[in-house]
Amino acid sequence: MIRAAVIGVGSMGKNHARIYNDMEDLDLVAVSDVDGELAKKVASRYKTKSYTEYGDLLAEEELDLVSIAVPTKLHHQVASDAMERGLHVLLEKPIADTLPNAQEIVRRAQEHGLKLMVGHVERFNPAVTELKRRLDEDQLGKSFQIHVRRLGPFPHRVRDVGVVIDLATHDLDVMYHLTEADVVRVYAETEQEIHTHHEDSLSGLLRFDNGVVGVLDVNWLTPTKVRELYVTGEKGMFVVNYLTQDLYLYENEYVDSDWDRLGMLKGVGEGNMIKLRIKKREPLYIEIESFVQAIMEDAQPEVTGEDGMRALALAQALVESGREHRVMEF
Numbered sequence: 036m037i038r039a040a041v042i043g044v045g046s047m048g049k050n051h052a053r054i055y056n057d058m059e060d061l062d063l064v065a066v067s068d069v070d071g072e073l074a075k076k077v078a079s080r081y082k083t084k085s086y087t088e089y090g091d092l093l094a095e096e097e098l099d100l101v102s103i104a105v106p107t108k109l110h111h112q113v114a115s116d117a118m119e120r121g122l123h124v125l126l127e128k129p130i131a132d133t134l135p136n137a138q139e140i141v142r143r144a145q146e147h148g149l150k151l152m153v154g155h156v157e158r159f160n161p162a163v164t165e166l167k168r169r170l171d172e173d174q175l176g177k178s179f180q181i182h183v184r185r186l187g188p189f190p191h192r193v194r195d196v197g198v199v200i201d202l203a204t205h206d207l208d209v210m211y212h213l214t215e216a217d218v219v220r221v222y223a224e225t226e227q228e229i230h231t232h233h234e235d236s237l238s239g240l241l242r243f244d245n246g247v248v249g250v251l252d253v254n255w256l257t258p259t260k261v262r263e264l265y266v267t268g269e270k271g272m273f274v275v276n277y278l279t280q281d282l283y284l285y286e287n288e289y290v291d292s293d294w295d296r297l298g299m300l301k302g303v304g305e306g307n308m309i310k311l312r313i314k315k316r317e318p319l320y321i322e323i324e325s326f327v328q329a330i331m332e333d334a335q336p337e338v339t340g341e342d343g344m345r346a347l348a349l350a351q352a353l354v355e356s357g358r359e360h361r362v363m364e365f
């Protein structure tokens with residue numbers, strides 16, 4: 036039986052608790068939240084213990100792993116304390132609020148020989164998994180561009196970081212996952228329209244070292260939730276709807292006869308549009324299963340601390356680019 040606890044049971048952490056409680060061979064030993072009422076409520080739902088101070092939980096309970104879903108600014112402190120207790124850590128994304136804090140988290144995990152996984156949950160979205168499989172099979176030929184739209188209203192609970200660190204890190208990780216390429220430069224226009232401290236809108240450009248261009252359209256200003264990813268390549272375009280886990284393929288039509296003047300003029304022609312069959316599942320469930328499996332098999336987690344650092348470093352470069360109005364080279 037693997038013994039787990041969750042620190043921070045707000046909107047994300049309560050899902051970690053639900054899933055641990057649901058999994059076989061896993062014991063949800065306790066949850067912790069500074070909001071004692073909330074901690075008690077979640078604990079009573081899953082018939083487990085609650086703590087207001089996570090330090091008491093770490094001191095008193097026998098555990099193997101902990102999920103950390105406190106606000107991003109606290110990731111460094113809480114993850115460090117958990118690793119000092121010898122626990123494997125599933126740390127919500129983004130890995131930390133600053134790069135030095137992220138580096139320190141990664142260093143500690145290495146030092147103690149512990150598994151650290153960062154919760155870049157979109158990698159486990161079945162539509163993204165299927166897209167990755169098809170790109171790896173070269174179904175699109177050369178990829179030209181990856182374009183993401185992650186738009187929605189402002190979530191009032193997010194005060195500690197801006198939209199680039201909070202949301203764009205999801206897509207920066209997915210773009211790396213899909214291309215397996217490094218970024219050579221980025222440029223961003225950012226806005227701060229309604230947030231009191233940070234940017235709430237990003238229009239960002241990235242150039243990868245394999246030639247792919249990344250386009251990020253991310254904000255907290257749009258009155259409806261949009262979560263879409265487009266990959267355009269030689270043979271057509273894939274479209275992912277992250278929310279519905281739908282994956283579409285728009286095929287290019289090949290114009291192969293000399294007399295088809297209209298086809299020549301049109302350039303790329305419209306081919307079939309195919310909705311691909313996806314077996315839908317909760318991405319967080321798949322993520323947590325993957326983390327537990329990495330612990331049981333002593334394998335590298337599917338999303339490493341380095342992956343978390345890469346996404347954060349790119350996000351910070353975009354924030355800086357937006358602030359200073361200049362291209363950031365890597």
Ligand SMILES: NC(=O)c1ccc[n+]([C@@H]2O[C@H](COP(=O)([O-])OP(=O)(O)OC[C@H]3O[C@@H](n4cnc5c(N)ncnc54)[C@H](O)[C@@H]3O)[C@@H](O)[C@H]2O)c1
Binds near residue numbers: 088156
């Ligand atoms: N993977 C995803 O898709 C996803 C989605 C949302 C949030 N997140 C991440 O999860 C983290 C939490 O975000 P959220 O939206 O759940 O925020 P939230 O405010 O809803 O929840 C955070 C919880 O942490 C608690 N907390 C604060 N300090 C604490 C401490 N010292 N000890 C114990 N509990 C403490 C708060 O009381 C709150 O209940 C953030 O890092 C965020 O980026 C990830």
